[in-house]
Amino acid sequence: MSILTLISLLFLLTAICGAINLKYLKLPMTIGIMIAAFIFSIILFISDYFLSFVSGYSFAQKIISQINFPTLLLNGALAFLLFAGSLQISLHELWKARYNIASLTIIGTLLSILFLGLIFWVLFYLFSIPISLLWCLTLGAIIAPTDPVSVISMFGRLGLSKRLQAIFAGESLFNDGIALIAFTTFLSVIIHQKTPSTTSLFLISIKEIVGSGLLGIITATIVIFIIRRLSHNEITILFSLALAAGTFSIANDLNMSGPIAVVASGLLIGNHLQKQPAEKSDSVIYCWHVIDEILNTMLFLIIGLQIVIIPFSYHILVITFLAFPFLAITRFIALSLSGFVLLYQDSNPKGLISILTWGGLRGGISLAIALSLPNIFPKNEILLICYGCVVLTVLIQGLTMEYVVNYFYRKEIN
Incomplete structure (x- = not known):
């Protein structure tokens, strides 16, 4: 075909x-x-x-x-989806919450990976499935991060304040980078039987997070310098498309984090557009809204159709349903521990921790990472669990999130 x-x-x-x-x-x-x-x-x-x-x-x-889903998403559509999502985030609000977001992203994600890995290890043991703790931690690294595409789309639709959207989107956008570092580390130990040194892990983290962020800032600054002197909407749209694709591609070629780089560039472009008159910015923002909607709908179509190629196992399906409540429980505990300062300072800490917890949807990124695993045991088991968690979080948490938001933040909804 x-x-x-x-x-x-x-x-x-x-x-x-x-x-x-x-x-x-x-x-x-x-x-x-x-x-x-x-x-x-x-x-x-x-x-x-x-x-x-x-x-x-x-x-x-x-x-x-025939659809190479990992390549399609991780090396293609993700650049445009993340760029479109980051255009909607207030850079000012994100910067104000930078320390809290960093704590949620780094400490919260690592705690979630640890808790989920231990839970899956116990569940596999109870069902007499011989999967090692290291593989369970790898599964935790795949499932722990929330899907920024789903989260940004959902919270934008619900009409939360710019501050809340910035906190949720920031945590979701950057926890993928931490989880990917953990995933590649665990997988490297499993395949090569060699544990990276603390120094190498630190350098990788700096390169992935700081280096990627700086790359996105540099490319966005160059594009902003150009479009300021042109004042032409169609050219601005073309440059923004080139920026999203180019930044992501350069980051991948330099072994940096494409998602973090493209988010950084999108935040700067979004901040620039928000300062422009409506006649200069509306068409650009609308164009990216259309791109976001088309790619999002096609992504979720492919997720829905993935069931036809995922191997089925009754025991693994039971484990998935048993593990599902722990996705929210472990996220609640991890966020409570890593975000205690944010919660202490917030006027509505119960509401904040509730929607941070319940808004932790898993999506295409987790599924694409699971599909990219080498064809060895226990790839099929991890793939089915990952798919089940994605579907369950989207269906149960995604469809009930509006009620949770209305309960805790009725007065703050725009």
Whole structure:
């Protein structure tokens, strides 16, 4: 199947699932499309099972197997999704909360990885599945970080204050970098049987976080210098597209963090646009809004369809359901310990910790990382658990988040 045919089918399926959601499900668009795609996959499976002459499920497997999801997301769409999301964040509010966000991001993420790794280790032991603690910590590093694409989209839709959006988005955007460092460290120890030194880990962290941030600032500063002298909306849009793709690509080539670099550049461009008159900034912001919506809906369609290629195991499915409550529990404990200063200073600490905890959706990034694992045991087990956690957090937490926000922040909603 040609690339053009594959893209055409994805656009068609996204449009059909979107129409079904608008007409019948009436859910937030990304969640509705994921559910519609999930139901569509199950219907194909049932039809193939009872009607052997129908090969719809096999056809779906053929389509999805041709999509290299890790490459598509981690080396493609993610650059534009993160850039679009970071345009919406107030740089001023983010800077004011920088120390608290750093604490939540570094300490909170590491604690979540540790807690989740231990919980999965116990669950695997109870089901007599021989998966080592190191692999369990690797699974924790995959699942612990929240998905910035889902989180930014959700909190923007709910209309929270700029301050709250900055805290949630900042924590979600940067915890991926910490989790990826932990993931690559654990995987390196498993495969190469060699533990990196403390010095090398420190240097990697500095390069991933500080170096990537500086790269994003430099590329964004150059683009801002150019577009200030042109004052042409279409050219500004083209430069912003080049900035998102180019910054991400350069960061990857330099073995830095593409997500952190592109977020830094997006924050600066967003700050620049917020200071411009509406006639200069509205078209650029709207263009990125459209890009964000299209990529988001297609991403959630692919997540919904991934079920057709993920190996099924009854015991692993049971472990996933048993582990799901611990995603929120461990996040609550980790955030309470790492964000105690933020909570102490906040006028509504119960509300803040509640929506930080319940808003911890997992998404495409975790799934893409799981799919990128080498084809050795226990990749299939990790993949099914990861997929289950993504679907459960999006469905249960994503669909009930509005009620949690309304309960704690009714007065602050814009």
